[in-house]
């Protein structure tokens with residue numbers, strides 16, 4: 001590859017002007033805490049704390065303060081991720097902490113989005129349909145995350161990242177909202193895929209699963225080893241945990257996990273018999289207590305087959321970015 005300097009086109013967007021590479025570590029409930037978010041921020045990306053399920057304002061205060069401390073006393077490049085169906089007190093708490101950015105996804109977030117915009121903290125909205133992307137445009141989001149079906153964790157879009165990202169970009173363009181940066185999320189675990197996302201017109205990549213399998217993530221070592229051993233074909237989108245009430249996500253939203261003994265036994269469909277439901281619920285509750293990885297859900301994107309070890313978040317960040325640049329350079333050399 002010819003030696004090239006980075007022109008950093010993402011820096012024109014206020015939200016991304018302080019990033020050394022357009023890589024965002026997704027907010028992941030119970031996975032991305034202060035250590036992971038601050039390591040990504042220190043590496044030059046935007047690192048989110050997954051706070052959507054926080055039950056007490058004190059916990060978010062503590063976690064964000066810790067992240068700031070680890071980030072050299074700065075809020076720069078540290079974000080807080082929320083979901084649309086949590087209480088407005090959590091939105092107020094997150095705003096009061098003045099993070100670099102706030103992220104919101106799922107549920108009805110119109111009111112929360114308006115509050116965040118009023119606070120002048122940059123707002124990122126994750127969407128799974130073109131209609132939702134246009135709504136996010138109307139809410140004046142500072143960036144829109146287009147989440148494809150390869151994504152780990154919760155989602156609801158049937159469309160792959162490869163098809164969904166350009167469709168969202170075109171729709172926003174046609175609606176006169178082409179100035180809003182669109183970031184690609186779903187299955188992106190290495191530099192080749194990031195290069196592909198940039199080729200689609202994305203302003204950057206949102207990466208979840210690869211950062212979940214880093215030293216700084218909150219997952220246990222045993223869970224991380226399950227991820228390292230998994231391949232794309234081991235993952236599947238399921239709704240059973242939510243339908244059983246083990247989780248509390250709105251109807252219509254499912255999630256990609258590593259298939260396990262529990263999902264093999266019960267399939268992906270909702271259990272209809274009351275007795276079956278009761279037994280399965282008890283099984284999940286016990287497994288959660290015992291840490292039984294054959295039953296509890298391990299949220300995981302389809303890019304998992306490209307993740308071969310547990311590395312530091314900084315190494316993951318650098319590998320994705322240098323890999324993307326190498327691939328883009330090689331393509332330019334070969335085709336231009």
Ligand SMILES: Cc1cc2nc3c(=O)[nH]c(=O)nc-3n(C[C@H](O)[C@H](O)[C@H](O)COP(=O)(O)O)c2cc1C
Pocket residue numbers: 026027028029031050051052081082083104105126147150151152153154185186187188189206207208209210212299300301302303
């Ligand atoms: C373990 C895990 C937990 C997640 N938790 C959340 C969450 O709390 N809030 C949210 O908006 N997205 C969550 N996501 C989805 C991410 O925002 C993102 O869309 C996804 O990770 C991108 O796909 P990838 O995992 O293949 O990189 C989670 C993803 C994973 C893998």
